[in-house]
Amino acid sequence: MVSSAVAPGKVPPLSILHRLLPLLALICLWLTGQTGQAAEFRNGEDVRVTSPVSDNLFAAGSKLTIAAPVDGDVIAAGFNLDLKAPVSGDAILAGFDLRVAAPVAGDLLAVAADLDIKSSISGDARVTGAEVRLSRGATISGDFSASGGEITLEGDVAGNAQLAAEKVVIAGSIAGNLDVAAVELELLPGARITGSIRHTGPRSVPVPDGVDVGGTVEFRAKEDLDTDGPGVMTLLGTMAALFILGLAVLWLFPALVAGSSAAIRRNPLGRVLVGLGLLLVVPPLAILLMFSVIGLPLGLLLGGLYLLAFPLGLAVAALGLAESRQGRNGRDGPPARVLGRFALVTLALALVSLVPYLGAIGLLLAVALGLGAMAGAVLNARRAG
Template sequence: MFLKKLILAAGLAVALAAPAAAQVIGGSVNMTVDRDDDLSIFAGEVDVRGRIGGELRAIGGDMNVDADIGGDANIVGGDVHVSGTVGGDLSVAGGELDITAVVSGDADLAGGVVHLNSPVSGRVSAAGGLVELDTGFSGGNGIDLAAERMIIRGTVSGNADLTGDDVTIEGTINGDVETYADYVRIAPGASITGVLRHRGPNEPDVGAGATIGGGVEYTNAIYIDDIDFDGLDLDLDFVPAAPVIGAFFVGFYFLLFMLASALMPKGVTRLVGEFRSRPVVAPLIGFVTWAFWPIIFAVGTVLLSITIVGILLIPFWLLAVALVLSLSYPFGAAAIGDLVFNRKGAGLGLGMRLLTTLGVLVLAAALWIQPALGVIGWCVLTWIGLGAWLFALGKREPIVTQPAA
């Protein structure tokens, strides 16, 4: 469920392929809705108002959502404003987030600036450059924040786990607080009913009039941003020739594709078929998902680090991210090879598919003679492969039933 939620929040690829949900695609979407089922939107700018009885899945540039949403809301954009109500969980990733919606479930937020100023019944997990839980915020099940700078002005019921350069608490936290930070400030008038456990190079600054019911436990520790790497000097005297490097990467990606073709031959066939049927939309979806991949990676790492079991899964999450991005490139080459050499769409055998994919990989490697062309080729093949792969997720071959004798 966790990986599925991230995929939905990142690109809506699965949602856009589902016939049961309404799909809205366009450059600019400005609409008032009143519907009982799900809604999926992919557009440059989005302005949605009204009522959505099911789930909302939206991706675009600037996003303004002012609606009563019955289910979950998964939103990715540049500047994102969400108001109204969310009956399920809220997942938002973007550049600047302004959340004033009342959320009945959990809230997972990631962005350069995250501003939350509304009640959240569940747990809040947020990551960003600046995370601000304003005076209108109330959390019903604790918070987990990771940011360069964070300010908590609202009220939290439950424990708080805070990681960042600069942590400021001005509101009320009804529970224990654990901080790993450079600087921690408890403002005058702030209240913590439990214990404040702080790890970092500086003792917490507790203002006059602040109350900490369980007292302060301080552990002197190096904060990660304080580690100085300026003295590290890596001198690599041997640099292989460009053809050797090119041959290595062609072989590496071709080997990955051979393994994928052996393990999931029908999946590769579905993938190239999805690109053939969506030669424009598939790379567009791949581009958007690829562009937001750092945010997806950061959100996934932060959410996994919340629990002990999740921490143990972080290496597998890193491996999954690397595998998806690495396989997308040869999958894109396979899709192009199938389009060029299988014009009738009758299907290629395994041997021919391997041969055409290898040919496209070699041609793409040759483009690196001009670095700009090489970068463009790498990006295009990756976007094609990632988009077609997302469209192919969850699809199965049709079941053929034999007529009764």
């Protein structure tokens, strides 16, 4: 499941989005410099995926068009992003102008200024944007969660719909319940909600003739709608912070990063288990040490290092994944290539951070991977010394 939210009325102005969202793709473009392996990485000023991809696809470009089927998941970012071919897995997309015009067999997570869904989504859809449209003929087989400035639902939702925006227009069908927080709600003739409507807003909206509601209609008055949550700015901030931290770690501790990458390459699952063990053992050990006069300084030190371990572990995991991929290729690529892959990994982790519950679990596993890899690198260095 994937999710994201943004406060109605607090969507960044389009002029700001116009500058910031392309930066997400251009960071990857500038750092990579060359196209990665076709089955996994694509980047460039104008990227067109025209041959089938038999693996997960990571893509970034100022203009990005996916016009060939992808047998796996897609993680993509670009100023203009157009998905024209089917995806067999999940799709995680970020862009300024974003159009989903081909089926997605899994879940959809999308962050955009202008988002138009024109196809079928077999799983759940979690989206945010200044303007969000589920076009006529489009279908979502699971639940639909959307937030932003204006949301128009003309297609069909087989599950429940949770919508939060300044303006929400319903002209399609919802097989489940409709939960909507909106300053302005329009129910157009022909709309059909099989379940109930729960509306939060400054004023109630009567159900007009021609609108079919199978359940009850509930209204909760609230003048100031507050649906703050992660959105575009959070995505960019998370990616930038992680990328800068990773560069600092790479500059200060290059040997540690190299050793961590080797540890991840040898046994990634083992590194995750070691990291989880450290995350579980260190807090009670630090508390026990603090109860003794002699161990108090060490306990305080462990507590401080534990707090530092989360961002550091995440940065090392991202760097390790980027460098370990180079090692599997059996050759040393240019530093820009490694940094380009690191930028794509930070994009993936930033998008994962938008996912409620499962996103937290994913980030925890990434932190554990980084900590376990660092522990392995330190032990190997001591043995070698």
